[in-house]
Amino acid sequence: MPTVQKSPLSLLGRAIGGEGDDWIVAHRPPRNRVSPDRPYAWLVEPEPSAEGRVVDIATLFLTNRECPFRCLMCDLWKNTLEDSVSTRQIPEQIRWGLAQLPPAQHLKLYNSSNFFDTAAIPPADYGAIAELAAPFERVIVECHPRLIGRRCKEFRGMLAGDMEVALGLETVHPEVLPRLNKQMTLDDFAGAVRSLRADGIAVRAFVLVRPPFLTDEEGLEWACRSLDYAFSLGVACCSLIPTRAGNGAMEELARQGLFAPPSLETSERAFEYGLGLGAGRVLLDLWNLEHDPTCSRESLTRLRRMNLSQRLESRS
Numbered sequence: 001m002p003t004v005q006k007s008p009l010s011l012l013g014r015a016i017g018g019e020g021d022d023w024i025v026a027h028r029p030p031r032n033r034v035s036p037d038r039p040y041a042w043l044v045e046p047e048p049s050a051e052g053r054v055v056d057i058a059t060l061f062l063t064n065r066e067c068p069f070r071c072l073m074c075d076l077w078k079n080t081l082e083d084s085v086s087t088r089q090i091p092e093q094i095r096w097g098l099a100q101l102p103p104a105q106h107l108k109l110y111n112s113s114n115f116f117d118t119a120a121i122p123p124a125d126y127g128a129i130a131e132l133a134a135p136f137e138r139v140i141v142e143c144h145p146r147l148i149g150r151r152c153k154e155f156r157g158m159l160a161g162d163m164e165v166a167l168g169l170e171t172v173h174p175e176v177l178p179r180l181n182k183q184m185t186l187d188d189f190a191g192a193v194r195s196l197r198a199d200g201i202a203v204r205a206f207v208l209v210r211p212p213f214l215t216d217e218e219g220l221e222w223a224c225r226s227l228d229y230a231f232s233l234g235v236a237c238c239s240l241i242p243t244r245a246g247n248g249a250m251e252e253l254a255r256q257g258l259f260a261p262p263s264l265e266t267s268e269r270a271f272e273y274g275l276g277l278g279a280g281r282v283l284l285d286l287w288n289l290e291h292d293p294t295c296s297r298e299s300l301t302r303l304r305r306m307n308l309s310q311r312l313e314s315r316s
Contacts (some may be wrong), residue, residue, distance in 0.1 A: 027251070031077070039059050044101050054308050062121075063080070065080060073206060074247060075250075077112065116143050127158060138163070138164060142165070143166070145167050145188045152199065153201075167206070168206045169190055170184060175213060179213060189205075208243045209242050209262045209267050209270050212243070219266055220270055224274075227240075231277060240283065242267045243262065264289065264294050270302070270316070276312065
């Protein structure tokens with residue numbers, strides 16, 4: 001595991017505008033080829049619910065226009081379009097995707113962008129989307145905190161079941177957050193959480209484990225601090241995302257000694273810390289670990305059990 005060097009200033013400077021965007025986009029590999037009439041992926045997976053039971057969640061990864069916020073660590077743009085979808089294409093994606101999947105209790109509509117960005121999901125389609133979501137107890141969407149507003153409440157009012165919005169907190173580190181080019185402050189995040197909760201909408205937060213510019217030890221400390229902060233605002237669920245390469249910019253940071261993915265030990269300890277808080281659900285994203293040669297099959301199985309049970313298990 002390479003050692004990450006201390007860096008007093010961001011590689012991107014303090015600019016949050018075009019400079020950062022240009023550097024990030026310049027290091028990108030090509031996009032994947034996707035269709036505006038089909039989700040680019042779909043699956044059903046179990047997850048613990050807010051009520052303490054394990055439910056099946058149908059997850060559709062919708063194809064739409066790229067997020068306007070070009071975060072330093074994001075690789076989701078790979079499966080997006082350069083142009084907006086037409087009305088009725090998103091409902092068609094959902095209709096087709098659900099037909100490929102077995103029944104489930106909850107529905108995740110993740111779109112590699114922001115559900116309430118009108119360039120990504122046309123508001124004219126909200127009614128048709130809500131109709132397709134009617135059989136589900138809960139609908140979960142994702143959005144940038146700065147795009148939380150009246151459309152959230154409008155869409156919530158159309159749904160038959162509950163609604164949850166996933167927001168990217170990423171980190172509360174005061175120097176690293178602005179360097180991620182997310183164009184968001186902690187005040188933006190807190191305001192979005194307050195607004196959603198006031199409208200009866202549950203919130204989950206994405207927290208990075210060891211974002212760029214931090215050592216493994218620092219990555220653990222700030223993941224724990226970020227969990228503390230999210231739960232202090234009333235966030236109901238936190239998803240821990242071990243930061244990964246794969247978007248070009250992260251490879252360049254790694255080459256310069258400014259990024260390395262978290263160790264298995266750091267990811268596990270952050271997860272254990274979150275579960276130990278007992279403040280809300282904590283989930284560890286296992287995608288990276290499923291491809292990590294240092295993570296044994298036994299460790300992966302244990303972490304999957306902990307995700308579902310929300311109980312600590314000792315390491316062997």
